[in-house]
Amino acid sequence: MDTKTKILNAAENLFADKGFTGTSLREITSAAEVNLAAVNYHFGSKKELIKALMKRYLDVLSPELEGALLRVMEKNDDLSLDQVFEAFVEPLLTLNTLKEQGTSNFLQLLGHSYTDSQGFLRWFITTNYPGIIDNFVLAVHKAYPQLSSEDMFWRLHFTMGTAVFAMSSTSALIDIAQNDFDSEVDIEGVIRRLIPYVASGVGAKSH
Amino acid sequence: MDTKTKILNAAENLFADKGFTGTSLREITSAAEVNLAAVNYHFGSKKELIKALMKRYLDVLSPELEGALLRVMEKNDDLSLDQVFEAFVEPLLTLNTLKEQGTSNFLQLLGHSYTDSQGFLRWFITTNYPGIIDNFVLAVHKAYPQLSSEDMFWRLHFTMGTAVFAMSSTSALIDIAQNDFDSEVDIEGVIRRLIPYVASGVGAKSH
DNA sequence: GCCAAAATGAAACATGCGTTTAAAATGCCA
């Protein structure tokens, strides 16, 4: 395996677990068994390494997700919000074919990208992959046409917050949950618990 | 104003905005117009400063919240989840009497305490103020007895994430919302939009 | 097999961090 890939893999695992600011290049290069200077040689900087990491997943996820949302809109005449959110599951799980724990790693990275580093990654994602949000809004509107655009605005942000927060603290929560309920929990389990929650939240009756 | 209070106020604003790890003692002491060493002199360490900060709010919020939850449980024979979450509003808004933007600052700090610093603050809060969570769980259980304790666990954390994320991006979102819908929105308005969302999420049918 | 290009390695650099030190200033009470 070449150095670049070794770095990407080691960085992904560490970043997902401990966040971007919480992981040093020395930890990464040590885990990858490469020289410290290799990161700056191959990627330019820590920021560029992070971008490359996200790009590896987003380039796969983005078209899959847009397709899945379009398909679920075409097929179902009376679309439910649960179906809209279900459309996320399969594209997300295909990320496991890219790398072991790919889905979990990506979602945790996404979570960290919203809370770490003054959100420079949020900007990177929303400007480079706008199709995801656009299709998502369309699908929600089709499933719940009565929802005012103002409620739509707020609830989409609430949903994003719920998902992102859940993902960035998933490893800690899974530990607690396994101690308290000694039940096996994985990332897919969390996703499937998330769906009824956010679908119900978005579908709430307006007051 | 004495040095200790100047530090607390400056630290609160900066921590709420940029997180604990994202804010240095030099920024804080500079904003507070006190000497760098004052933090370690008056509080002992950065960690103790953070604890003192949270304590200032939690000592007020905790009894208020416990009382409000007990009251809403006693009064209503047929309790709804909306009523449970409504019980949070007034105690949270009283934090604005402690300090300008107190409610918003506290909720943002709470959010950072879950994502920053390997969750040592989460431990601090749950072990020092168990009454909040206990009464909340009781109230939710009374309003929705069929909910399993495992679903309760996850939805409680989803809810916290939703609230925390909403609050941490509130100022930015309020600006956008006022431009797009020219409607007046403030913290209380966001909280009141949040209630039906999280109540509906917690109340979702289990799959 | 040679040589330029690419990659690696060890070390140092510059910076920012939380914390500590010890002297100076201030406050307070006898």
Add this chain to the structure above:
DNA sequence: TGGCATTTTAAACGCATGTTTCATTTTGGC
């Protein structure tokens, strides 16, 4: 007012970070 405890100050300490340098080794095409 004198003296002692409290507080403030400027400076430095030790450490970890991302990045850069430059010598060395490895690689790939002619």
